[in-house]
Each structure stands twice: as structure tokens, then as C-alpha cells.
Amino acid sequence: MALRSSWRFAGATPRLLRRSTALRPGSSVPGGRSSVSSLDDTQPRRRTTDLLQCSRFASAPPSTDVTYEQLKRLLAERTAVVVDVREPWELREYGVIPGSINIPLGQVNTALQLGPDEFKEKYGGEMPEQTDNIVFTCLAGFRSKTALAAAASLGYTRVLQYPGGWKDWSTNEQQG
Numbered sequence: 001m002a003l004r005s006s007w008r009f010a011g012a013t014p015r016l017l018r019r020s021t022a023l024r025p026g027s028s029v030p031g032g033r034s035s036v037s038s039l040d041d042t043q044p045r046r047r048t049t050d051l052l053q054c055s056r057f058a059s060a061p062p063s064t065d066v067t068y069e070q071l072k073r074l075l076a077e078r079t080a081v082v083v084d085v086r087e088p089w090e091l092r093e094y095g096v097i098p099g100s101i102n103i104p105l106g107q108v109n110t111a112l113q114l115g116p117d118e119f120k121e122k123y124g125g126e127m128p129e130q131t132d133n134i135v136f137t138c139l140a141g142f143r144s145k146t147a148l149a150a151a152a153s154l155g156y157t158r159v160l161q162y163p164g165g166w167k168d169w170s171t172n173e174q175q176g
Helices: 002-010 012-019 048-057 068-077 088-094 105-111 117-121 142-153 165-173
Strands: 081-083 134-137 159-160
Touching: 012 081, 012 117, 068 081, 068 134, 068 165, 088 165, 105 117, 105 142, 134 165
Parallel strands: 081 134, 134 159
Antiparallel strands: none
């Protein structure tokens, strides 16, 4: 029975891909038909609310951004583990946020599954627990978002990101 129901969904992906179009509703397609009528009308149309409800099942929680001031406070109070996901050469070339641990993005998934002793030996800091505040940072905020999603998928519940990254940090440090 389970096999039969999975076969029923096997054709859904190609059908959905065929339905996607770069044309806007009402624009023409070859043959003079509008793009709306060229869609597969045998399938019920999805309402926007149906699509929004699907986003609740994403594996990563909504990103929680941290500002420069908030990150400074978290570091001063030692209430968060700050993980810089840049490559080691980037740290040497650009600089380091004091108190952060360097775990290159490609190693985040594996690193967060290590034992505490092995983690400390390899990365030089305390292994964060799944309920600890973890702030991911990088150069400009792109890789930190990926690291946040990886940590969330491993069950870490208090993951944050500093979207400004090293660029924002260094600018603020020079001004202050």
C-alpha cells in the first residue's frame, strides 16, 4: 500500500515543473493562448495561503539576525558561542572577531557532531550544547546563513547569525 501511494506522487514533480512558466499571467505564448490557459488546468490551483503554510515545515527556523551592538554584548557577557565560518586564510588576511571560534563552513556539520574533547582539541573552544546561543558569522553574511541552517537541522535551537560579518565588524570597530 505504501509503495502504491509513493508511485502516485512520483509523477507530481515533472507535472509541477511543466506548469512553471517564465511568462506572466495573461501574456501570450506561441499559438496565441495566454499563459494562464496554457497551464495544466486539470490540477487544482494552489492558493497563496497553501504555499505559505508549506513554509512552516522548513528544516531551519527563521533566521534571527544579531546586530554589532548585540554581538559585542554577547561576547562581553560570554553568553554565546561565536563561530566564524570563514576559511583560515581569510582570518589571516582580514582579521578575527575576538572570542570567536573558527570552523570553516565545510566542517560545520561534522564539527557540531563531535564529542566535546575532540571539538576542543580541533577548534580550540568549548563545544556548544544544543541549547546554547550560537552566533554564526563570516565575511558578509552569506555563509553564516548556511551554517545556521546546518546547525538547526542538527537540533540546535538557539542559532543566530551576524549578517554584517567581518566587514561590518571591522567598520564598527574602526569607528568606535
